[in-house]
């Protein structure tokens with residue numbers, strides 16, 4: 001795959017290495033939004049079936065991306081909504097506990113903490129081995145060891161949002177199944193850029209913000225609820241999530257049945273006539289590119305960065321536990337942080353600082369030149385000792 005920059009409207013003077021912060025919109029999504037706005041001028045053009053068809057299409061595309069049945073996909077406005085939905089349907093026996101990662105993204109951390117408080121369950125926070133220069137292997141092992149028959153739920157990100165450390169979802173999902181724990185994954189920082197297979201990873205609920213690696217608009221996320229959540233209770237009582245909702249003439253023949261499978265967990269007004277078409281365009285494109293090709297592109301792109309870091313004695317995580325699309329650099333002292341901030345600003349290089357990591361996140365809109373400029377900025381920030 002070649003760079004797909006032409007499909008985006010990025011400022012050509014900026015090196016945007018920050019997809020983990022917010023993915024840029026595709027031109028096709030912008031156009032879909034403009035078309036949708038114009039359509040809203042004349043509501044007569046919005047037919048009753050349009051309240052359902054847009055969602056159906058988006059769910060189908062997401063289902064293809066994560067390998068599930070479209071009926072198990074639900075539209076959510078944010079990850080916190082998805083976590084609250086999932087956790088609201090998980091019960092807890094006395095003595096059971098929940099597991100979360102150290103430095104988990106706040107929406108996940110607060111959600112599981114609240115669930116523990118409500119259920120008088122202990123929250124076990126599993127962190128990396130502080131002495132390990134590359135903590136990937138030992139952290140994954142610690143997570144696996146911490147899951148026991150007393151674990152009610154594990155809530156964790158697919159890759160660490162601060163540094164891209166990759167978790168062994170397949171082994172963790174298997175351990176959860178063996179021990180009877182519910183496995184909730186925050187897929188926000190990898191779904192769309194790295195493999196996500198809810199069946200292979202035995203994930204019970206996958207919660208994703210849409211505005212990063214899915215190139216969606218802010219305000220629309222997407223989720224998967226597996227069979228562990230069949231027959232559960234949604235957070236709210238939207239008319240759209242009832243089995244008779246398509247029959248607009250008879251809505252007050254109140255139907256107490258929710259729609260089948262995970263449709264019951266859709267947020268109210270899930271038909272969002274502007275945001276849905278935007279997400280639809282980007283999901284269509286991601287499926288066309290394929291996540292494998294996106295991952296390969298990111299891997300090739302970041303190879304010179306890895307080579308440079310190794311040449312300067314920077315410790316990098318083992319290949320098996322590294323993401324290709326999201327890399328957190330812990331730079332040694334010889335890199336002057338103030339100088340680096342200045343150099344990045346001067347060269348209009350957009351990256352993030354997350355928990356002391358210089359977080360570099362790349363996607364198909366980036367070019368080899370973006371990485372070269374970053375390397376130049378890093379090199380110019382070294383103090384010659």
Ligand SMILES: Cc1ncc(COP(=O)(O)O)c(C=O)c1O
Pocket residue numbers: 020021077078079080105107157161186188189209221
């Ligand atoms: C792992 C992770 N989850 C969730 C979010 C944000 O999700 P939301 O804005 O829907 O709460 C982020 C944002 O950076 C993230 O990195």
